[in-house]
Amino acid sequence: MAGAALGAAGRLAVRGARAYAGGAEGRAQRIAALLGATENQRLVFALLRAARPNLALQRKLIAAYENTGTVIVTRHADVTxxxxxxxxxxxxYEPKMRAITDGENFFLGMQDSPAYTRDVSNMRLAVRRSDVPEIVIPHVATQAEAIVAAAGGRIDVPATLTLPVLTGLLGQYFGTPGPSGPVMADWTTRMFWYLFVDLAGEEKVTRAALEAASACRAWLDAAIAARKAQPSGTDQVLDRCLALQAAGVPGMDDLGIRNNLIGLLIGLVPTLSKASVKALDTLLDRPEALAAAQAAARADDDAALAAVLWEALRFDPVNPFIYRRAVRETVIARGTLRARRVPAGAMVLVANLSAMFDPIAHDRPKEFRPGRGAEAYILWGYGMHTCFGAHINQAVIPQLLKPLLRRAGLRRAGPVDGAGTPFPVHFPVTFDAA
Structure with missing residues (x-):
């Protein structure tokens, strides 16, 4: 660990010097880009794991939520x-969740409580594990294959593949297609950005998200009312929610259904599109890993394909850290040399990216090795607030990418472009047309 830290410090010093030496104009942007690159974040975490595994700062790195300072946690044992x-x-997340719903919280923003148990239990009845092989996988696989087959050897992955398939899933499975696929993609992305990505509390991000939330609420309210007035005879998530309402299940009034659906839709579209792009981008940097993924895709071996994709996402996950706020003064890693007192109100940044590269917890973490145990991956959260739709995520991403990975000659035609957002908007790739 010490050797890795020294190596990381040297590489960071060289890269930092280059960014600084480029002239005063644009220096801040170059340094921000340096620290924003996942590869460099891994170097920073390698340094911290050895030198300051639980780093306490008085500075407030997150301005979007009230806090008294920051603690950065890097070791796997301490992150979990x-x-x-x-x-x-x-x-x-509760204040922002209430802003999105215009009043009520969503279970992702709740602590362990009767309301949390009620809402999660209700939505488990509506979003069933058995739906994944019976409904979700067939739909995603069919749609993704059709899009790739019609692409003619060139495709813009998020714009043409991942976002259209995912917004189509909202209509086919959830019963909430929205005014159109692009509109739903825009609404959910803006709300996700505001809830989880905008740590600075930028006014323009807040304004755009609340406008999207208002429009989304109005559409969902009308959709729920219409489905109640004229049942469709389908077995979509919305139909199941209304069946629970008719049975008198607490928490499933119209507002409860709408708010739970908003939370699920926000978590599905932007997250899965970004994860798919990141996994593919990582594979295209690693010829051997790409070859393994393509062999699994062509053999229709979903388990082997998933193993390669999760390893790719370990190197570049959707988020490098998860944040929590200390309810009271406490200690983490108690009884160890790295024990750290955490003041009440401190924002605790638990670096899941760092945890997945901790050499104490994982064998040779710098190597790309598909098939690591489930404990090696903290991709969808951990503990009580593990992503509600993790089982859907794990099924959908391989199906989204499998048609592309089956094609020969798969290669980049340009970089991943967020178009000024934290989400991939464009990522052109080409392949040999059949």
Whole structure:
């Protein structure tokens, strides 16, 4: 670990010097880009794991939520400890969740409580594990293959493949297609950006998200009313929610259904599109890994394909850290040399990217090795607030990418472009047309 830290420090010093030496104009942007690159974040975490595994700062790195300072947690054992201790380290999303719904919280923003148990249980009845092989996988696989087959050897992955398939799933499975696929993609992306990505509390991000939320609420309210007035005879998530309402299940009034659906839609579209793009981008940097993924795709071996994709996402996950706020003064890693007192109100950044590269927890973490145990991956959260749709995510991403990976000559035709957002908007790739 010490050797890795020294190597990381040297590489960071060289890269930092280059960014600084480019002249005063644009220096801040170059340094921000340097620190924003996942490869460089891994170097920073390698340094911290050895030198300051639990780093306490008085500075408030997150301005979007009230806090008293920052603690950065980098070791796997300590990351999982924080995420398991829900009573000491609370989720902070409630104020923004209430802004999105115009009043009520969503279970992702709740601590362990009767309301949390009620809402999660209700939505587990509506979003069933058996739906994945019976409904979700067939739909995604069919749509993705049709899009790739018609692409003629060139495709813009998020714009043409991932976002259209995912927004189509909203209509086919959830019963909430929205005014159109592009509109739903825009609404959910803006709300996700505001809830989870905008740590600075930027006014323009807030304004755009609340406008999207208002429009989404109005559309969902009308859709729920219309489905109640004229049942469709389908077995979509919305139909199941209304069946629970008719049975008198608490928490499934019209507002409860709408708010739970908003939360699920926000978590599905932008997350899965970004994860798919990141996995593909990582594979295209690694010829051997790409070859393994393509062999699995051509053999229709979903388990082997998923193993390669999760390893790709370990190197570049959707988020490098998960944040919580200390409810009270407490200690993490108690009884170790790295024990750290956490002040009440401190924002705790648990670096899941770092945890997945901790050499104490994982064998040779710098190597690309598909098939690591489930404990090697913290891609969809951990503990009580593990992503509600993790089982859907794990099924959908391989099906989205499998048609592309089956094609020979798969290669980049340009970089991943966020178009000024934290999400991939364009990523052109080409392949040999059949």
């Amino acid at each position: 400890e924080v995420l398991e201790r829900e009573s000491d380290f609370a989720v902070v």
